[in-house]
Amino acid sequence: QKEVEQDPGPLSVPEGAIVSLNCTYSNSAFQYFMWYRQYSRKGPELLMYTYSSGNKEDGRFTAQVDKSSKYISLFIRDSQPSDSATYLCAMSDAGNNRKLIWGLGTSLAVNP
């Protein structure tokens, strides 16, 4: 079983829609969960960072972690064309090395 699974999409939504992006994982040792946004040929940009289970909200973005189900989500409210990008989940255990294990990324297109 792959450590982190993420549907690559593509996902196409109209402007203003609520977007739901998800990842599942197999390693119960993961404690830190991140969502990154990546534009074409650019470096990943940190959007949200969550420790352990629960919800975190930042503007139009909400991250959820359900450790019992090994499932994390990112919700984008009132999506904008500028949100069109690839969204990658990444996670790490609590070890000192902080190595991130990544999903493949979901390609999102928000259409005006």
Place this chain on the structure above:
Amino acid sequence: EPEVTQTPSHQVTQMGQEVILRCVPISNHLYFYWYRQILGQKVEFLVSFYNNEISEKSEIFDDQFSVERPDGSNFTLKIRSTKLEDSAMYFCASSGEFNYGYTFGSGTRLTVV
């Protein structure tokens, strides 16, 4: 806002040649990393660096790879003898002591011909 700077943005090299990819991490960060992303594939961990030494390296990071922090600001990745399969985007990242969220650079696109 502080950023991680990588140079060059694109490098083309012949198979068997040595390349050095350069990074300037955020100045007060303590953890440094190199990742790579082959087109269409997942981002892969290469190496983490803390307290002036490698803290973990992946199976990819074999004897052909090395990292250095020569002067307290720069952080370099050297590939001694490049192979075609080393063609990828290489990302440098850094993180602070109390924050697991990394800041990535814009990457160096390495093309081995």
